[in-house]
Amino acid sequence: MDKITKEYLTEVKKSDADINASKWQLLFYLKVLKSKGIIRKGKLECVEKKKSDNKIYYFELTDEIEQELETYINDIEKLISNETIPDVLNKPKCKKCAYYEYCYI
Ligand code: SF4
Numbered sequence: 001m002d003k004i005t006k007e008y009l010t011e012v013k014k015s016d017a018d019i020n021a022s023k024w025q026l027l028f029y030l031k032v033l034k035s036k037g038i039i040r041k042g043k044l045e046c047v048e049k050k051k052s053d054n055k056i057y058y059f060e061l062t063d064e065i066e067q068e069l070e071t072y073i074n075d076i077e078k079l080i081s082n083e084t085i086p087d088v089l090n091k092p093k094c095k096k097c098a099y100y101e102y103c104y105i
Pocket residue numbers: 087088089090091093094095097098099100103
């Protein structure tokens with residue numbers, strides 16, 4: 001969470017390479033805030049090296065999205081409580097994954 005105003009919670013990323021993961025991260029933050037009685041919309045700012053490539057995405061935590069988010073949270077909790085570690089995917093996307101070091105180093 002990088003910034004919060006009366007209307008938005010803003011998350012800033014260096015690129016939009018994995019916009020879907022960034023979107024769900026932001027939506028999770030909105031859910032946590034909502035659970036504390038703080039209602040905000042989400043703003044995702046992708047700040048590229050070339051400023052002309054900067055992009056801003058807007059998200060809102062609807063009931064439908066919150067239900068979908070809940071399924072992801074449950075899946076993650078199951079994964080964490082699992083006795084066995086999932087196999088490494090060995091896909092091109094692994095090189096850009098935030099968990100690369102955990103899987104390969
Ligand atoms: S590097 Fe990321 S995408 Fe690849 S296996 Fe590990 S967690 Fe999955």
